[in-house]
Amino acid sequence: MQRATCGHDRAGRHDNAASARRRQAGFTLVELMVVITVIGLASAAAVLAMPGPRGRLVDEGARFATRVRAARDAAIVGGRPVSVWVTPGGYGFDERRGGQWVALPDKPFRVAQWGEGTQALLPERVRITFDTTGMADRPIVVPLRRDRTRVAVTIAADGDARVDG
Structure with missing residues (x-):
């Protein structure tokens, strides 16, 4: 009986050992290039989706300005004074009740920290x-x-x- 050489039997078919070795050899160059x-592409999309620091700051300023306008509207609709307080670390909204400033309980008026x-x-x-x-007691720049x-x-x-700047 004659033995198969070079991974082929007498009929010229591949034997299983040679095929298994070739499958275990790794990835093809085309597969690596696709990966x-x-x-x-995923990295480029992620980088393009990230806003720059200026955009984030402008967005934060716009969010604050929108909430200030909503507080002004709440003073008009509610028929009582509403205040906005600002600190270096955040801001909040109060309304005048019984001679005291009381925090507004509604979600858009909750205390917020700057980003x-x-x-x-x-x-x-x-x-x-x-x-x-709806008139402010004084103009201010934050x-x-x-x-x-x-x-x-x-x-x-x-x-x-x-928002300016």
């Missing part, structure tokens, strides 16, 4: 009060900083709030 391409790395450049706590007509990026939220005497 590298997929990883590269990580964001700080209001104020020496101390500042309070702005909206009367029942400068915000994150790293080297700065924006300012301006609250005008008419109660409007906007």
Whole structure:
């Protein structure tokens, strides 16, 4: 009986041992290139989806300005003064009840901390009060900083709030 050589039997078919060795040899170059391409595309999408520090700070300022406008509207609708207080670390909203400032319980008016790395450049706590007509007791500029990026939220005497910078 003649033995098969080079992984083939007498009929020229591959024997199982040679096929198994070839399957265990690893990935082909094409398979590796496909995986590298997929990883590269996923990484590019992740980097493009990440906002820059300026965008995050502007978004945070816009969120604050929107909540300030909502507080002004709450003063008008509720028929009682509403205030916004701002500290270097965050802000909150109060309404006047029984001669005292009481925190507004509604979700959009809960106390909020500035996002990580964001700080209001104020020496101390500042309070702005909206009367029942929506007018602020005084205009104020709240400068915000994150790293080297700065924006300012301006609250005008008419109660409007906007992001500048």
